[in-house]
Amino acid sequence: MIRLFVAIDPPKEIRQLLAGMGGSLPGSRPVPAEQLHLTLRFIGEVEGGLAQDIAARLRDIRHPALTLCLKGVGTFSFRDEPSVLWAGVEPREGLFSLRAAVEKELSDLGLRREKGRFSPHFTLARLKNCPARHLHPFLAGNTLLRSEPFPVNSFQLYRSQLTNQGAKHQMLHSYQLGGSSPPGMD
Numbered sequence: 645m646i647r648l649f650v651a652i653d654p655p656k657e658i659r660q661l662l663a664g665m666g667g668s669l670p671g672s673r674p675v676p677a678e679q680l681h682l683t684l685r686f687i688g689e690v691e692g693g694l695a696q697d698i699a700a701r702l703r704d705i706r707h708p709a710l711t712l713c714l715k716g717v718g719t720f721s722f723r724d725e726p727s728v729l730w731a732g733v734e735p736r737e738g739l740f741s742l743r744a745a746v747e748k749e750l751s752d753l754g755l756r757r758e759k760g761r762f763s764p765h766f767t768l769a770r771l772k773n774c775p776a777r778h779l780h781p782f783l784a785g786n787t788l789l790r791s792e793p794f795p796v797n798s799f800q801l802y803r804s805q806l807t808n809q810g811a812k813h814q815m816l817h818s819y820q821l822g823g824s825s826p827p828g829m830d
Contacts, residue, residue, distance in 0.1 A: 645689040647804045648698065648816075650746050651681035654766065655794050658714065665717075665786070666729045666769025669778050674769040679813050682712075682733060682766055684743050684799060685750065685758060694753070699801055699817050701749040709821040710738040712764075714791035717783055719771065726774060730765035731789060739764055742799065742821070770810070797821050 654662065663677035687698065715734040719726035733739070743762055751757050771779070801817040 646692060646695045647689050647806070648687040648695060649683055649802050649804060650685045650687065650702065650799060651683050651802055652712075652796055652799050653681055658791060658794050661714070661791060662731055662766055662768060665731070669729070669769065669771070669774050669782055671772050671774035672729065672769040673772070673810065675767050679811075680766050680768075681800075681802070681813070682764055685746050687750065687755065695816075697753055698750065698755075701753055702746065702799075702801055702817065702819055705742075705745045705749060705819060707742050707745055707821050708738065710736065710742065710796040711793045712736060712739060712796055713793050714766075714789055717768070717786040717789055718765075719779070719783070726771050726779060728767055729769040729771055730767050733764040733766070735764065746799075 653659075659677055659680050662680055664674060666672050667674035690698065713734040714731050716732045718730055718732060720728040720730065740762065747757055798818050798820050800815050800819070803814045803816050805812045805814070
């Protein structure tokens with residue numbers, strides 16, 4: 645079984661901007677700079693043959709390149725405790741249509757569509773017992789985080805291996821954007 649996800653890697657300057665932001669909080673485990681990514685679709689555990697089919701189907705996606713911007717920071721909570729610190733991405737139609745194209749290819753292979761609302765973000769750190777007296781000032785001080793627009797010319801298929809030190813990601817394939825527009829985008 646192989647654990648997979650589809651993601652967008654940030655360019656070097658965005659990676660540098662985000663690197664280490666989450667490590668400034670007590671009780672945080674920052675995401676290593678080289679593992680920062682925006683998840684388009686978590687796939688989960690699949691057999692090797694299906695992984696090959698997924699890689700091939702993602703190659704069929706034709707979508708224009710994107711421009712994204714960072715926008716703000718926040719947390720996701722588990723049982724009312726902040727558990728993930730993230731940097732947001734300004735919603736852009738192109739990002740949502742790329743995600744829909746990925747979702748369509750995966751559902752055509754028989755994978756269930758992901759439930760829930762897509763909330764584009766870069767995970768900065770995992771939080772465990774992070775004191776509110778540290779977290780609230782961090783969030784308030786970074787709420788206006790913005791970046792210059794940055795280009796996205798590709799998306800990636802990753803393998804994720806869970807270890808005692810956290811997940812380790814290995815890029816399996818990179819897919820170029822810039823092909824013809826998807827239907828309805830002209």
